[in-house]
Amino acid sequence: MTGIIHLENIRKSYYLGKQELPVLKGINIDIFKNEYVALMGPSGSGKSTLMNILGCLDSPTAGSYILNGKDVSGMPDNDLAEVRNKEIGFVFQQFNLLPRLTAAENVALPLIYSGIGKKERTERALEVLNRVKLDDRSQHKPNELSGGQCQGWLLHGL
Ligand SMILES: Nc1ncnc2c1ncn2[C@@H]1O[C@H](COP(=O)(O)OP(=O)(O)OP(=O)(O)O)[C@@H](O)[C@H]1O
Ligand SMILES: [Mg+2]
Structure with a gap:
């Protein structure tokens, strides 16, 4: 059985010029419905990088991410925005509220x-x-x- 969140061999690198900085090097996770999961690790280990991928704010460099049965790993930004709207609830550390709105x-x-x-x-x-x-x-x-x-x-x- 696969989770509502299913990651297979997820890789993410940042590129500084031509230099590759590999951060996620093959992550496999299943998270099931109603499960509470805490992601822990030292500073710089890639927690925010992984959260950005889980929250469909960023795409992996390689690997597949199946969210609620849908492959979101290679989706263009517009489609990801729709998935975020329908499937994801995110509490940011800095809230990300719009300051001019009530x-x-x-x-x-x-x-x-x-x-x-x-x-x-x-x-x-x-x-x-x-x-x-x-x-x-x-x-x-x-x-x-x-x-x-x-x-x-x-x-x-x-
Ligand atoms: N946009 C970026 N461009 C290049 N490198 C980045 C970028 N964002 C993060 N990194 C690097 O990727 C690595 C992982 O960063 P990340 O922010 O995912 O770590 P973290 O586990 O969330 O750390 P912390 O506990 O300090 O929040 C770090 O070495 C960081 O310097
Ligand atoms: Mg972080």
Whole structure:
């Protein structure tokens, strides 16, 4: 049985000019539904590099990545963006919120790319903010929220 995340012999190198810097040298992983996995290793060992691939933010140099039955390893950026929108929830260390949008608008943003209308987007965003007890902060911008509040709504997602 293969996992919902299935990596086979994944390699990733960065190129500095012509010089190759191999970082991932043949990673094989299966992660199954409802599994919690922590990725640990020393600084510079390639955790962020691997997370960027798992999150479809970057493509591997070689190997195959089957996500939920779909081969995403060689996909062009536009298709990867769609996969990210549909399949991936990502909590970034630095939140990556848009500073000029309110909490409600930030939460609703991914739904625009899913083609959901404005009324439903707003309703669903407020519902999620309510769930994490941030409904009274819905009109605040990210810099008017605490670090934990910035993270809270992302963790719940839509
Ligand atoms: N864009 C890049 N171009 C070239 N080299 C890079 C790039 N990003 C990372 N590296 C190099 O790849 C290696 C792995 O980096 P990565 O960021 O994946 O490590 P990490 O395990 O997340 O480390 P940390 O625990 O410090 O966050 C490091 O040697 C780093 O210098
Ligand atoms: Mg890192």
